[in-house]
Amino acid sequence: xxxxxxxxxxxxxxxxxxxxxxxxxxxxxxxxxxxxxxxxxxxxxxxxxxxxxxxxxxxxxxxxxxxxxxxxxxxxxxxxxxxxxxxxxxxxxxxxxxxxxxxxxxxxxxxxxxxxxxxxxxxxxxxxxxxxxxxxxxxxxxxxxxxxxxxxxxxxxxxxxxxxxxxxxxxxxxxxxxxxxxxxxxxxxxxxxxxxxxxxxxxxxxxxxxxxxxxxxxxxxxxxxxxxxx
Amino acid sequence: xxxxxxxxxxxxxxxxxxxxxxxxxxxxxxxxxxxxxxxxxxxxxxxxxxxxxxxxxxxxxxxxxxxxxxxxxxxxxxxxxxxxxxxxxxxxxxxxxxxxxxxxxxxxxxxxxxxxxxxxxxxxxxxxxxxxxxxxxxxxxxxxxxxxxxxxxxxxxxxxxxxxxxxxxxxxxxxxxxxxxxxxxxxxxxxxxxxxxxxxxxxxxxxxxxxxxxxxxxxxxxxxxxxxxx
DNA sequence: CGTTCGATCTGAACACGTTCAAGTCGAGCG
DNA sequence: CGCTCGACTTGAACGTGTTCAGATCGAACG
Numbered sequence: 001x002x003x004x005x006x007x008x009x010x011x012x013x014x015x016x017x018x019x020x021x022x023x024x025x026x027x028x029x030x031x032x033x034x035x036x037x038x039x040x041x042x043x044x045x046x047x048x049x050x051x052x053x054x055x056x057x058x059x060x061x062x063x064x065x066x067x068x069x070x071x072x073x074x075x076x077x078x079x080x081x082x083x084x085x086x087x088x089x090x091x092x093x094x095x096x097x098x099x100x101x102x103x104x105x106x107x108x109x110x111x112x113x114x115x116x117x118x119x120x121x122x123x124x125x126x127x128x129x130x131x132x133x134x135x136x137x138x139x140x141x142x143x144x145x146x147x148x149x150x151x152x153x154x155x156x157x158x159x160x161x162x163x164x165x166x167x168x169x170x171x172x173x174x175x176x177x178x179x180x181x182x183x184x185x186x187x188x189x190x191x192x193x194x195x196x197x198x199x200x201x202x203x204x205x206x207x208x209x210x211x212x213x214x215x216x217x218x219x220x221x222x223x224x225x226x227x228x229x230x
Numbered sequence: 231x232x233x234x235x236x237x238x239x240x241x242x243x244x245x246x247x248x249x250x251x252x253x254x255x256x257x258x259x260x261x262x263x264x265x266x267x268x269x270x271x272x273x274x275x276x277x278x279x280x281x282x283x284x285x286x287x288x289x290x291x292x293x294x295x296x297x298x299x300x301x302x303x304x305x306x307x308x309x310x311x312x313x314x315x316x317x318x319x320x321x322x323x324x325x326x327x328x329x330x331x332x333x334x335x336x337x338x339x340x341x342x343x344x345x346x347x348x349x350x351x352x353x354x355x356x357x358x359x360x361x362x363x364x365x366x367x368x369x370x371x372x373x374x375x376x377x378x379x380x381x382x383x384x385x386x387x388x389x390x391x392x393x394x395x396x397x398x399x400x401x402x403x404x405x406x407x408x409x410x411x412x413x414x415x416x417x418x419x420x421x422x423x424x425x426x427x428x429x430x431x432x433x434x435x436x437x438x439x440x441x442x443x444x445x446x447x448x449x450x451x452x453x454x455x456x457x458x459x460x
Numbered sequence: 461c462g463t464t465c466g467a468t469c470t471g472a473a474c475a476c477g478t479t480c481a482a483g484t485c486g487a488g489c490g
Numbered sequence: 491c492g493c494t495c496g497a498c499t500t501g502a503a504c505g506t507g508t509t510c511a512g513a514t515c516g517a518a519c520g
Binding site: 463464465466467469472474475477479480481484485486487488489 | 495500514
C-alpha cells in the first residue's frame, strides 16, 4: 500500500484541524494581533510547541484562512458565472462576491495583508508558494472573460485574465484601506471602474489603441516569464 | 520669547539625531529585522528606554529614513527636470533617479515597506501622517507634467499628477519584489511602461478615449475627496 | 512480550519590542 | 543657596513569537 504523507496520518490531521479551527475562531473574535499563539494552542487543547510542530509560524496559520476564503469566493461566484454572459456583469458579480465573502474578515484581514505584503513571506500573492492559489484566481478571471460574449483579439484573450486579476488585487488593496461603513466605498469603486475596464477591453480592438495594447501585452509576456518575484 | 518645541531643545535634538544616525547605520548594515532596539540604543550611547522616549516604536524610526530618501530623490531629480522638456524623458528620469537613490536600501526597504503596507501604520503612503510626504511626491509629478511640452486637456492636467504618483507606487511595489541583479527588471519595467503611459496621455485628447478618460477623472474626484484612507 | 523508530507532543528558555515607575539634570526663582 | 518643575534618562519587567532538547506514543517487527 502507498506510503502516507506524514501530515495526512490520522492523528496528525486531526490535531492540525483542531489548531486551524481554534486559530480562525480567535482571529475573527480578537483580530490577528490580539490572538496569541498561546491562546491558539490552549483553545486547540495542545501545547504551544505542538502548534509550532504543525505551523512554522503564526503567519503560516493564516494560509488556512486564505484557502478557506478562496473556496467560499469561488462558490459565491458560481451563480453569477452560470447566469450572466455580459462581461461587465460577470466581472462586477465576481468582485462583489469577493467583497461579500470577505466582509466579516475585513478587520483582521488588514493585519493579514500586512504580512502578505512582505515579498519574502510565503503569503505574498506573488510568492512561489502562492502559485497554486494565484493560478486558481487567474483561472477564475479567465472564466469571467471566456464565458462572456465580449469580442477580443486572441492576444488579449490570452493575457487579459492575468491583468484582470491584477485589477482585482488593486480592488483588494483599496478594500484593505477602506474604512467606510460596510465598505461601501469599495463597492462604489467596483461599480464605477468595471464599466471603464469593459470599455477599455472593447476599445482594445480598435486601431488607435491597438499599438498601446500590443505593447502592453509584450511587457506582460517579458516580465512574467519569471513572475513578479525573482 | 516664544516657547520651544520640546524636541527642538538643544540636548533633546542632539540625542534624537544620535539615535537616528545609529539606527540608519545599523539598518543598512544588518537590515531592519536584524537590528534590535537594544543595539540601536547601545550604538547611540543611550539607554533602551531613552530611545523610546524619542521614538514611539521601531517603525517610527524608519520615518527618518523615509524623509532622508525623499530629499535625496528630489535632489537627484533636479538635473533631469531642469534639462528635459519631453514628458517621457522627464518621467523616466525621475523614476530612474528614484531607483538610483534607493539602490543601497533595497535589502532593508523590503521589510520597511512591509510595515508601510499596514493601513493603520503611520508609514502607510495613504495614511494621514504621510500626507505631507505624499503631497510632496505628487507635487514632484506635477512638475514632471507641467514642465513638459505635453499637450493635455485642463481636466487631465489637474488630475494626472496624482495618477502618475500612483503609477510610481506601482513601480515601487514591483521594485520591492524585484530580486534581479541590480534591479534590472525594475529598470526594464520603467523603460517599457513609460512610453506606454506617455502614449496614453497623448491619446487622452482624442475622441475615442475622451469618454473613458473623463469617467476616470470623475472617479478619482469622487474617491479622493476623502483619500484612499478614511 | 520486548525493542525500535519515527511521528507526535511538551514546557522551559530565549530574544525581542514595548512599558513604566523611578530616578537625574539643569534652568529659573525666592 | 535651596527649592521646584519639567525635560530627559534609566533599567527592570512584561508579553509575545519562536526554538529546542527531550518526553511520549503506537505500530511494526523479531
